[in-house]
Amino acid sequence: MINRRSFIGKVAGLGAAIPLISTIPSVSKPTQNGKKPIILCSRGENWAEKVLTPGWEAFQNGKDILDAVEASARVTELDPNDASVGYGGLPNEDGVVQLDASFMDGRNHNCGSVGALENIKTPSSVARLVMERTDHIHLVGEGALRFAKAHGFPEENLLTDRSRRMWLRWKENLSDRDDRFPPEDGDYELEKRPTGTINILALDANGDLAGCTTTSGLFGKIPGRIGDSPIIGAGLYVDNEVGAAGATGRGEEILRTCGSFFVVEQMRAGKSPQEACEALCKRIIDINGGEKNVNFNDRLVAINKDGEVGCAAIRGREGREPSLSFMSEDGIRTIKGTYLIEVS
Numbered sequence: 001m002i003n004r005r006s007f008i009g010k011v012a013g014l015g016a017a018i019p020l021i022s023t024i025p026s027v028s029k030p031t032q033n034g035k036k037p038i039i040l041c042s043r044g045e046n047w048a049e050k051v052l053t054p055g056w057e058a059f060q061n062g063k064d065i066l067d068a069v070e071a072s073a074r075v076t077e078l079d080p081n082d083a084s085v086g087y088g089g090l091p092n093e094d095g096v097v098q099l100d101a102s103f104m105d106g107r108n109h110n111c112g113s114v115g116a117l118e119n120i121k122t123p124s125s126v127a128r129l130v131m132e133r134t135d136h137i138h139l140v141g142e143g144a145l146r147f148a149k150a151h152g153f154p155e156e157n158l159l160t161d162r163s164r165r166m167w168l169r170w171k172e173n174l175s176d177r178d179d180r181f182p183p184e185d186g187d188y189e190l191e192k193r194p195t196g197t198i199n200i201l202a203l204d205a206n207g208d209l210a211g212c213t214t215t216s217g218l219f220g221k222i223p224g225r226i227g228d229s230p231i232i233g234a235g236l237y238v239d240n241e242v243g244a245a246g247a248t249g250r251g252e253e254i255l256r257t258c259g260s261f262f263v264v265e266q267m268r269a270g271k272s273p274q275e276a277c278e279a280l281c282k283r284i285i286d287i288n289g290g291e292k293n294v295n296f297n298d299r300l301v302a303i304n305k306d307g308e309v310g311c312a313a314i315r316g317r318e319g320r321e322p323s324l325s326f327m328s329e330d331g332i333r334t335i336k337g338t339y340l341i342e343v344s
């Protein structure tokens with residue numbers, strides 16, 4: 001168990017150029033002057049190249065930072081094998097996939113989001129259109145769907161056979177007091193509900209920032225529930241003067257701490273992205289009354305105006321550290337973040 005004291009000690013030691021503890025990314029310097037583009041995602045090496053390459057190519061082709069962010073965000077949304085975002089994402093308790101996404105442009109504080117959006121594979125693109133084509137910020141449910149269709153998005157079934165089977169198994173596993181028999185391969189054992197979501201953050205050659213967070217949300221959620229991902233300041237926040245942050249994990253905790261806004265404001269007050277992410281993890285533990293009450297996880301990623309990045313989680317263990325990947329002129333790099341509570 002890493003107690004708070006030693007955690008803070010490690011955070012305080014981040015001034016060292018090379019972190020002494022391998023799980024602490026510390027201050028990585030992908031840019032020298034903050035003017036070299038960088039795009040990052042809240043995923044490790046398995047996804048890094050696939051997710052970051054389209055965004056990076058958009059930069060290379062002179063496209064706007066919003067195009068770069070969107071190009072990367074759509075990768076997991078369109079991938080049926082990712083069960084936490086977009087098409088193939090895990091459904092709510094009724095077996096219906098409801099997607100949440102947010103988009104923010106640091107240059108002007110413009111933002112847009114969709115919540116509980118059904119039947120559209122790429123909610124990030126719809127969130128961007130809410131930002132660019134309306135005077136609103138949030139569209140949810142039926143209204144968000146109608147807006148997407150008005151912009152030409154086709155309605156499609158988002159439930160893959162894999163996600164349907166996972167949902168059915170979860171449903172059959174829920175209780176021995178309902179009329180469903182237990183799953184053929186299990187016996188009413190409550191399993192960990194898989195989580196996911198992806199944050200994309202970018203800094204372009206002008207030193208401008210933008211970001212997107214997209215998810216299918218909490219698996220088995222009550223229909224209509226939205227998490228932190230579509231809420232500006234919770235699952236995503238971008239401020240050109242300071243930096244950008246995104247969150248994944250238990251959305252309710254991020255919501256009640258205004259998580260991404262908190263991280264950006266910590267950077268504004270002088271913390272590095274790494275320290276700022278860790279400060280939010282600590283805050284969430286504190287408002288829950290201490291580690292003993294924390295049986296969930298949240299993860300934060302952040303980048304500042306200088307291209308320094310950071311990544312932290314509440315819970316982790318060796319081999320299961322939070323990670324982030326970024327692409328810059330120097331290629332792709334994945335780094336492991338810190339965590340506050342060691343779990344077995």
Ligand code: ASP
Nearest residue numbers: 195196197217227249251
């Ligand atoms: N933060 C997302 C939510 O609460 C879920 C996740 O990141 O796994 O909807």
